[in-house]
Amino acid sequence: MTPTPAHTPAPAPAPAPAPFQVLDPGTVRRRVTVSPAMCGHNSLFLGQVGDWTWETVGALCDTDVLAAKGAGGDPAYLAFFYYRVRGSREFHLRSPTFGDELDVLSRSFDFGSESVLTLHRISSTTAAGDPPEPWDPAAFHRGPAPGTLHVENFNRWVSRRHADSNRGLVPASPPDFHHTRLPALPEEYSPRPVYGRARRALTFREDTAGEYRSVAQGFTTRYGIDITRDLNGVGLVYFASYFSFVDQAVLRQWRALGRSDRSFLRRRTVDQQLCYVGNAEPDSEFEMTVTVRAAAADPAEELVDVVVRDAHSSDLIAVSTQRVLRDLEEAE
Template sequence: MNHIVRLDEARAPRSPASMPESIVLGMPHLTASGLSEGWLLRELGHRHWLLLAAMAGMAVPDFRDTDGEPVYAAFSALSIRDTAFGEARENDVLTLSSEIARVSRTQVMSRHRLALQDRPIGTVELVSAFVRRAAGGGNHAVARVALGGLPPVEPGAAPGGLAALAAAFRHGRVGAHLGFALGRIAALAQATFDPCPSQDFNGAGFLYFTSFLAFVDRAEWRFARERALSAATIRRDVFFRGNADPGETIRVVLLDERPLPGAFAHRCRIERCGDGAVIADLFSIRRSPDAAPADGRRKFFEGPARRRE
């Protein structure tokens, strides 16, 4: 990562109490299956935002365009890799090591390494682009903007890794990912949700990026309740395409699935119900002691919950 800014080198002042690098885990940080993915991503999203301010030499992350209108960092992709979230227990110490770098004119990527009792338990990468709302467009119409004050992109540098993969997804240049052929579009099942403004939207009024994952987990719970009961994420890749306004319903569509040894994998898409627009593609590999054997004879999602709503 070029022009890296690390949290312990940030120029923006921060309080050790509000941005600890080591956290004693308690109920807010845990679920029945271990480390809370929702809490973790909210924490890392906040760190990403503060690191952006540090990269720009700002005391607080108050980004604005030339007209003085607020500019936000919208996540275009995230990747959770090599995780052992199921090992986390109350009173364990989680250590977060975070850094951020500019990867293109409008994009930055942060990388967060996780350790539990000094043992690595995974890495999370977040790619964001600066955006602003079009006048009167709500959450459907946003435009990318380039801001000054950030370190320059090195001459000849091109987005790599997750940023390049996200761009390829946006332009339809990816044929397969995590073992799934992307040409398959037949829905195996779907679940509809009505996002709640007080729970699922952030302070900027956007459907928050962590809510996308929460809807997929809720759909998984509907589709495969027994096996989802003890599921913990091993790998998750999410590619964001759009957003929704308060009052709009969304649906999670299960497009593909496959069993793995002691685990299961699925590919989902989130759509706005009103216009059918795809707002995210999600690929998940989840560990579960009740998962089907990897011989292809039993699918993970089976039974009456597979019906379309």
């Protein structure tokens, strides 16, 4: 009688990686499943990345970012001052959708007691069990690999000057903001010259004579703050709402050029930079000016500048530049 071979049990599956890990004094890693509340043709995903920035800084600096207070005891907020997101034609800001698995590597850098820079590498391609590849600011600024988004957030600690006003926010660093444990950023990768130039020139477009031709300029539209959706939980205008304000202006200009809403939804924003100059009161109205330029070598690539001002005082509120790819071969 032939003996029955012993049953060999299947190897145990490798344990799933933790959803949140601190890898070193400046780096954290997340495994994220995209839910409906964090994606779409609006600012939801950008708001989610902002939450990751706060979570990263809190974990690395031992700071309760959600309940921080300045030295005088007033609430302090890690406000967004500069935001950039870069992708590609194949994987861009609107690509993540229901159920996608993302691997997010986030790294924060020391900018003193009042500011912090956080870089995110958001990937759809890393296998669950693989360790993340090492990376540094040089690799980050060379641009994202296929299936990857790069996001840059520069934040400043601020507090209200007056309890009943959103204007004139002042620096306010929490005493327990332990920033010196973060790595230093090489000066050549500092965002300060980038957003400083944008505030002066009202565009992030560098001087590239002949590379772009004018498509439309001087288009102006207005937007009144919607207090039912544009304010955050402490009554400030929510940082991610500014991306919606910009898209509202771009859409209105898009329609004025005779383009369809469907073609607007098909466009791919592969690079967007936004500098926040000030917050606004809940009853504010913005005046937004849009300029569109097309690449001379490829008319399907456009640079779109949006300058946001207070409609009544003309104070500068924000500057945004988008690099957009659109489908010329498809009907508008």
